[in-house]
Amino acid sequence: MEAPVFEEFDPAGGCDCPGCVHWRRVAPFSLPVRGGGHPASRAAHRTLALAAAAGTALAAGQALPAAAAHAPALPGADAAGEPAAPRGAAAPLQVSATAATRAKFPETTRAEIIKRAKKWVAARVPYDMDKYWSDGYRQDCSGFISMAWNLGTNQWTGSLAAYGERITKEELQPGDMLLFHNSADPQKGSHVVIFGGWTDYTHKSYTAYEQARPHARKQATPYAYWSNSARYVPYRYKGLAPSSGGSGGQTATAFPGRKYFGPGADNKYVTQLGRMLVERGAGGHYRSGPGPRWTDADRRATRAFQLAQGWTGADADGLPGPATWSYLVKGKGKDVKGGSDTSGGSASHGVPAFPGRGLFRPGAENRYVTLLGERLVKKGFGRHYEEGPGPRWTEADRRNVEAFQRAQGWRGGAADGYPGPETWRRLFT
Known part of the structure; x- marks a missing residue:
C-alpha cells in the first residue's frame, strides 16, 4: 500500500535552513498555538501524528520523507555592542522524565535565583538557541532567565514579562531581571539579564548574569545595558518568596x-x-x-x-x-551624616570612624566596603581588583587589604586581609 501524500511533508526530504532545523528539534515538545507555541510547530505536530497513523501501512523498507514546518532563519543581532543572542520560542523543558504539575509561578528566593545563575556561569554553558542544557532549559538568554527563575518551562523575551512585576530602577535587587523585547523585530537586539547588584553607590553600573555568546557570564555592566539602554525594563519575579525581599x-x-x-x-x-x-x-x-x-x-x-x-x-x-x-x-529620605555616636566612635583628624569588623566579611555588602576599596586603590593596593571596588565584599578586597597589612610589616593574624581599627586608621590617615 502506498503511503498517502500530505502537504506537510517536504518532498525534498527536509529543508536545512536554521529555522527548519530548530523546529524539527523542538516541535515534538512544543506548545500548541493556542497555548503560546509557534505556528510552525502545529504543522510539524500534524505531520508526526499522520506519520504515526500511516506507518503501520507502509511496506517494508519504505521510508517516509522528513517532516519540516518552515520557519524563518534566526540570525543574531549584528549592531555594534549588542549581544549576538537570538531568542528561541516558548517551549517546555527538554527532559525525558515526565514533569510533575507545577504552579504558575513556582516559589523561589533571591538567593536561589543567583545560585542557579552562578551554576551556569561556572559551567560556562555555551550559547545555543537550538540546544538544551542537562537541566532542560534552552541555552539562550530567555532560557537562562527561565532557568534562574525556576519557571519549569522555556519562555522567550516576548513572554517573560508576564512572569514579573514591573519595578523602578531604585527598587532593583539581586534576582530581578532587566528585559528588552523589541516587539517590532524580536531578533533585533532583544535581550534579558539577571540583575546581580550594584557595583558602587552611584548606581551607574551593576553586576549582570546573562547568557550570550560564547557562554554564560557574569560581568560589570553599565545601567541598563551596553546598547539600547533606554529600552530595558526592570521586573521582579511574581513567585518571589515573601521572606527573600532584599x-x-x-x-x-x-x-x-x-x-x-x-x-x-x-x-x-x-x-x-x-x-x-x-x-x-x-x-x-x-x-x-x-x-x-x-x-x-x-x-x-x-x-x-x-x-x-x-x-x-x-x-x-x-x-x-x-x-x-x-x-x-x-531608599527614601536623607542619609545619616557622620554616622557615629559620641562615645568614642566618631571620626577624628579627618579619619572616618571604623564601622566595625562585621561589615568586612564574606557575604557583606555595604558602602563601607566600597569606601575601603577606593582607599586601597588610592594607596596603590588595588591590583587584585578586576572590575574595581564595589559594595560587595570579595576575595579581591581581602587580598588587597592583606597586601596593605603586609606593607606595614605585619605578619600572621595581623595580616589576614580583614581590616581592623588600626588598618582602617592607617589607610585613611
Missing part, C-alpha cells in the same frame, strides 16, 4: 511589626534593620556589625536615621515604625 540577607519589604524590635528582641528583622541603617550611613554606631540580637547600637543607629529626616520627639525614639521601615526599604 540583598545581603535582607528578608522583608513590608514592616514586620513593632514587636520584633526593642530590648530582648532576637530575630532576622533586627539584622535587616541594621544592614539597611549601615547602608544609609549609620554604621559608625556598630562595633561588630548588625546582628539578630537587639542592642543599644541598633537604637542609636535608628535614632540617628530618624533625626536625619528631621523627625523629633516620639518619631525619633530609636525604635523603627512603619515610616522608618518604609524609608529604609525604599
Whole structure:
C-alpha cells in the first residue's frame, strides 16, 4: 500500500535552513498555538501524528520523507555592542522524565535565583538557541532567565514579562531581571539579564548574569545595558518568596511589626534593620556589625536615621515604625551624616570612624566596603581588583587589604586581609 501524500511533508526530504532545523528539534515538545507555541510547530505536530497513523501501512523498507514546518532563519543581532543572542520560542523543558504539575509561578528566593545563575556561569554553558542544557532549559538568554527563575518551562523575551512585576530602577535587587523585547523585530537586539547588584553607590553600573555568546557570564555592566539602554525594563519575579525581599540577607519589604524590635528582641528583622541603617550611613554606631540580637547600637543607629529626616520627639525614639521601615526599604529620605555616636566612635583628624569588623566579611555588602576599596586603590593596593571596588565584599578586597597589612610589616593574624581599627586608621590617615 502506498503511503498517502500530505502537504506537510517536504518532498525534498527536509529543508536545512536554521529555522527548519530548530523546529524539527523542538516541535515534538512544543506548545500548541493556542497555548503560546509557534505556528510552525502545529504543522510539524500534524505531520508526526499522520506519520504515526500511516506507518503501520507502509511496506517494508519504505521510508517516509522528513517532516519540516518552515520557519524563518534566526540570525543574531549584528549592531555594534549588542549581544549576538537570538531568542528561541516558548517551549517546555527538554527532559525525558515526565514533569510533575507545577504552579504558575513556582516559589523561589533571591538567593536561589543567583545560585542557579552562578551554576551556569561556572559551567560556562555555551550559547545555543537550538540546544538544551542537562537541566532542560534552552541555552539562550530567555532560557537562562527561565532557568534562574525556576519557571519549569522555556519562555522567550516576548513572554517573560508576564512572569514579573514591573519595578523602578531604585527598587532593583539581586534576582530581578532587566528585559528588552523589541516587539517590532524580536531578533533585533532583544535581550534579558539577571540583575546581580550594584557595583558602587552611584548606581551607574551593576553586576549582570546573562547568557550570550560564547557562554554564560557574569560581568560589570553599565545601567541598563551596553546598547539600547533606554529600552530595558526592570521586573521582579511574581513567585518571589515573601521572606527573600532584599540583598545581603535582607528578608522583608513590608514592616514586620513593632514587636520584633526593642530590648530582648532576637530575630532576622533586627539584622535587616541594621544592614539597611549601615547602608544609609549609620554604621559608625556598630562595633561588630548588625546582628539578630537587639542592642543599644541598633537604637542609636535608628535614632540617628530618624533625626536625619528631621523627625523629633516620639518619631525619633530609636525604635523603627512603619515610616522608618518604609524609608529604609525604599531608599527614601536623607542619609545619616557622620554616622557615629559620641562615645568614642566618631571620626577624628579627618579619619572616618571604623564601622566595625562585621561589615568586612564574606557575604557583606555595604558602602563601607566600597569606601575601603577606593582607599586601597588610592594607596596603590588595588591590583587584585578586576572590575574595581564595589559594595560587595570579595576575595579581591581581602587580598588587597592583606597586601596593605603586609606593607606595614605585619605578619600572621595581623595580616589576614580583614581590616581592623588600626588598618582602617592607617589607610585613611
